[in-house]
Amino acid sequence: MSDALRLAGVHKRFGETPIIRGVDLAVAPGERHAIIGPNGAGKSTLFNLISGRYTPSEGEIALHGKRISGLAPHQINRRGLSRSFQITNLFQNMTVFENLRCSLLWAHGYKYSFWHLVGRQAALNEAAEQWLERLGLTARRDVLASLLTYAEQRTLEIGTTIAGGADVILLDEPTAGMGLAERDHTMAMISEVTRDKTLLMVEHDMGVVFELADRISVLVYGQIIASDTPEAIRANAAVQEAYLGEAH
Template identity: 50%
Template structure:
């Protein structure tokens, strides 16, 4: 039996009288790329925030590699190998690209006494930052301010920040949002290359990105998972087609709407 990186059992989330998630069950296997899709308002962003430890579930259980992490905050989850990127860039605009990556590597080592000394003198930090610069094709811009990068390059740097600490499980929130077709294709290839051997759970509206990257896809609608399967199975599922009003047909269009609940 394939080991599970993430397991969600009966996850519910209420905001006052409003119930956003209604008993979500989801298994993400070790080493797979798993996409979570659904119409705006389905609860994708809320579910991501629960998995990432930014909010607490109203009911249910979240396990990371078999450990119950339902009530752990994001910092504790990061120490256990879970990292998240966001819908919008989260780089430090005024720092150089290299120093953005050095900060992320250093953060993964923990703060406390000796923080400045490690920043100034750790060869380990510099080596890891250089490895990431090369992998991201950003070595040429290493000493440029992150603000000078294009939007797509900043999203690539975001991925590098998430990977800097050696996380085994990555949550990617709309990694191709705001990109044109060529930029999105490059982002997909970068994710495929840089996450080899890691577990990825991504929320994405771009169906080309989903079907080009994911091993399995889960569909969230009205706070529940209504289908899980390979991209081919999901594409052919009548219930899924109904939810998307034909979004997987030949006339499919990318849903680039606002973030959902």
């Protein structure tokens, strides 16, 4: 079985400045993989390369064995990869239900359809209702996204990222800015809704990383210095020196 996601010799330069410097990474189908590293390590740049916002200067990125590097973000999404962002991206003047329904349109075959009235599409609307329940947002169904709490907005964005049917999910700091109770709720939700999917996440909270991840890769100055199980990463002296430090 091929890797769900594979990066081979990936570099990214902006002008003469190297940001990503020869990253090799393999994520197995169904694996929950975390990328950690200090600020400025290149984690967001790496996510932008995988999701198509940037094109690698060198190297190749493959999804389920097929090259995706150089494709536009929407083309990569339609091949089965979806991502969330550090800064919440929602339709702020649409309700929670409408945001979720929008995320389901392509997967339900509506594509570039201008003659369907979505309010009359029973299967589509039922799927959106089911996602409301899975995310714990049923009581907020008709609330505008702009009026949700920060944690609720993050939950909705994660939901819209996953609801479209992609089987490889990228989450960029999904619990950033949350209190302990909100973080624990979000972790439980992510664990449930990404079941049977491949998850790659960037996260600074080590509690979240060690709780959710099957494997962890450590990115420092654009290079992966270690990639292993959480237990092995904890014990890795180079990782402790480069990232975890005294907090370890």
